[in-house]
Each structure stands twice: as structure tokens, then as C-alpha cells.
Amino acid sequence: xxxxxxxxxxxxxxTSRARRRWLVAVVYAGFVAYLxxxxxxxxxxxxxxxxxxxxxGVPALIFARLTGRYRSKRILWRTKAPPKSxxxxxxxxxxxxxxxxxxERELRWRDQAHFWSYHVLNLGIxxxxxLIFQQRQTQIHDWAWPELAVRHPWITDNLLFGVAAIxxxxxxxxxxxxxxxxxxxxxxxx
Amino acid sequence: xKTELVLLGNRISLASRGRRRWIVxxxxxxxxxxxxGSWFIDRWNVSGTLxxxxxxxxxxxxxxxxxxxxxxxxxxxxYKDPPTSRIGKLLLPKExxxxxxxxERELRWRDRAHYWSYGVLSFGLLMLWVFISQQRQMQFMxxxxxxxxxxxxxGNDNMLFCLAACLLFAAFTLPQTLLLWxxxxxxxxxxx
Numbered sequence: 001x002x003x004x005x006x007x008x009x010x011x012x013x014x015t016s017r018a019r020r021r022w023l024v025a026v027v028y029a030g031f032v033a034y035l036x037x038x039x040x041x042x043x044x045x046x047x048x049x050x051x052x053x054x055x056x057g058v059p060a061l062i063f064a065r066l067t068g069r070y071r072s073k074r075i076l077w078r079t080k081a082p083p084k085s086x087x088x089x090x091x092x093x094x095x096x097x098x099x100x101x102x103x104e105r106e107l108r109w110r111d112q113a114h115f116w117s118y119h120v121l122n123l124g125i126x127x128x129x130x131l132i133f134q135q136r137q138t139q140i141h142d143w144a145w146p147e148l149a150v151r152h153p154w155i156t157d158n159l160l161f162g163v164a165a166i167x168x169x170x171x172x173x174x175x176x177x178x179x180x181x182x183x184x185x186x187x188x189x190x
Numbered sequence: 191x192k193t194e195l196v197l198l199g200n201r202i203s204l205a206s207r208g209r210r211r212w213i214v215x216x217x218x219x220x221x222x223x224x225x226x227g228s229w230f231i232d233r234w235n236v237s238g239t240l241x242x243x244x245x246x247x248x249x250x251x252x253x254x255x256x257x258x259x260x261x262x263x264x265x266x267x268x269y270k271d272p273p274t275s276r277i278g279k280l281l282l283p284k285e286x287x288x289x290x291x292x293x294e295r296e297l298r299w300r301d302r303a304h305y306w307s308y309g310v311l312s313f314g315l316l317m318l319w320v321f322i323s324q325q326r327q328m329q330f331m332x333x334x335x336x337x338x339x340x341x342x343x344x345g346n347d348n349m350l351f352c353l354a355a356c357l358l359f360a361a362f363t364l365p366q367t368l369l370l371w372x373x374x375x376x377x378x379x380x381x382x
Contacts, residue, residue: 111301114308125361132354168319171312
């Protein structure tokens with residue numbers, strides 16, 4: 001875990017758990033606010049198509065940078081023997097820097113964060129599936145919610161898009177968020 | 191991890207990794223086979239919507255049952271203090287049986303399997319997102335540029351449906367699949 005984040009030349013300390021939690025809360029609230037606002041602007045038209053990849057990618061990169069070794073290619077450096085294949089040698093450095101190799105405790109944190117995130121994704125995917133099911137089987141939709149189908153025929157399309165956006169955002173950021181949220185206060189770098 | 195599977199009264203030993211891998215392959219191939227077959231029958235209409243949960247849940251339940259205590263509610267029993275909240279008391283027993291609790295090694299297996307599965311799932315979600323975006327973009331293009339829209343084969347409903355079905359199947363089965371695939375040969379249970 002990094003204790004400091006450098007953004008545009010400004011160094012911000014992230015040793016305090018409270019500050020990390022604020023960052024996580026602000027990022028998630030910001031994403032939800034953007035989705036809400038863009039709905040009112042153009043009903044998730046061009047506002048989401050063009051800008052949403054940035055809104056997903058930038059927080060994911062910041063989180064990954066903060067959690068550092070938990071989520072990066074360096075994790076893959078934990079090889080017992082030097083890679084022999086052409087692809088292996090291309091992907092993994094022959095002599096990994098030992099300081100970059102995560103310890104057992106760090107790996108435990110990483111894996112556990114993914115375990116909990118996995119269940120959130122599962123629920124989301126189930127929901128996406130239900131929406132696609134609805135979209136496909138209009139007769140079932142009509143049978144289950146006739147009033148809703150008649151009054152709001154576009155509701156499934158938009159819901160599907162919204163849920164898929166939130167789900168992808170969660171997939172990109174959730175394990176890092178869990179680590180940032182639950183990791184206790186760290187010591188300042190000397 | 192269970193070492194034996196009882197299916198319709200027949201006992202099947204699962205101690206061998208080779209046998210477990212065969213079952214995993216059969217479950218996954220069965221699901222793909224169902225998807226392919228039902229496409230030719232009715233283009234994933236009734237077979238894809240009404241009957242799809244059946245092979246999906248059958249595969250998920252079988253693999254879940256085989257991995258046993260590595261997945262399931264028992265894994266939640268690892269708490270240090272008895273639950274105090276109302277929900278905690280409802281979900282968790284006050285005194286879990288020591289035999290039902292996972293040891294450190296099993297927890298590590300479970301979490302590592304979820305770590306790898308998470309990567310696969312994220313990639314699948316990205317694909318799903320691309321399809322849904324394309325589908326929406328098509329709607330916009332049809333309004334603005336009907337000629338361009340007709341040239342793009344993207345945003346296909348069937349592709350979206352198939353991808354979502356595979357993703358759901360992966361979400362239900364992938365961690366168990368990894369556990370069953372990579373766990374080494376085990377000892378046969380001894381009958382006293």
C-alpha cells in the first residue's frame with residue numbers, strides 16, 4: 001500500500017484511513033452524481049458514451065496506484081523459477097525486485113478483497129441477466145408488469161445500461177476500494 | 191473439499207484430480223452444448239429463457255456441492271466474537287462447529303480462486319458493456335445516420351444474450367471450477 005499519492009506535482013499523504021475512506025466515498029458519490037446528472041442532460045446519450053470511459057478509468061487508475069502492489073503486474077512476479085518460454089520471458093522480468101514482491105499478508109488482503117467483491121459482482125450480473133431476459137421476452141414482461149410495460153416501454157433499456165455502467169465501475173474499483181477502506185492507519189514514510 | 195459424490199445412490203470417488211477435472215470439463219461442455227443446441231432449436235427463445243436456468247443451476251449446484259465447505263455459508267462462520275446484531279444472530283450460529291470451520295489453508299484457496307475468477311468476470315463485464323454501448327449507439331445512429339447504422343453488425347441482441355448467459359454461468363461456477371481443477375490428489379476417506 002502506498003502512503004502518498006502524487007498528482008500534478010502535489011503530494012498527498014494517505015496514511016490516514018479516514019482520508020482514504022473520504023477518497024473512496026467521494027469517487028463513488030461522484031460517479032453516481034455524474035450518472036444522475038447526465039440522465040437529466042441527455043438521457044444517457046452522448047454524455048455517457050464519450051465521457052464515461054474516462055470516469056471509470058481515472059478513479060480505477062488512482063485506486064490501483066494507491067493500493068500499489070496489490071493490483072499490478074508485479075504480483076505476477078512471484079514466480080519460483082525464471083520463466084523459460086518466449087512469452088514468459090516477455091511478460092515477466094527475469095530478476096524481480098524483491099521489494100516489489102508482495103508478502104503473504106499483502107496477498108491475503110488482496111485475495112480476500114476479491115472474494116468479497118466477487119459476491120457483489122455476482123449479484124449485479126444476476127440483475128443484468130434479469131434485465132436482458134426482460135428485454136428479450138416482452139411477453140413475459142407484459143405478463144409480469146403490464147402497467148409498467150405500457151407506460152414505460154424504454155425502462156428496461158435504460159436500466160440495463162445504468163446497471164451495466166455501475167457494474168463495470170464496481171468491477172474496476174471494488175477490490176481496491178475494499179482494501180483502501182479497511183486497511184488501518186499506516187506509518188508516515190520517513 | 192469433498193472426496194466422494196453420491197449421485198442416485200452411486201458413490202463416486204473424487205479423490206483423484208484427474209476425475210475432478212473430467213467432471214469440470216463435462217459440466218462446462220454440457221452448458222456450451224446446451225447453448226449451441228438450443229440455438230438450432232428455437233434461436234434461444236423459450237429454450238434460452240425458460241429452460242436455461244436449469245442447466246445453469248444444475249452445473250452450479252454440482253460444482254458447489256463438490257467443493258463443499260470451501261464455498262457456502264460455513265465460510266461465514268469464521269468470526270472471532272459471537273454476533274451481537276440482529277442480522278448477525280440470524281445469519282450466523284452462536285457456536286459454530288469447529289469441524290465446519292475453514293482452516294487458514296482452505297481460506298487461502300478460496301480467496302485465491304475468487305481472485306483469479308474476478309479477473310475473468312471483469313473482462314466479461316467489459317465485453318458486455320461494449321455490446322450494450324454498441325446497441326445503444328445503434329439506436330442513436332439509426333436516428334442520425336441510418337446509412338451508417340445499417341453497415342454495422344454490432345449491437346446484436348443474440349450476442350448480448352449469449353454473452354450474458356455465459357457470464358452468469360461463469361459467475362456461478364468459476365471459483366469452484368478453479369478449486370476443483372487445481373486441488374491436488376487427496377486421500378481416500380477411511381471407513382472405521
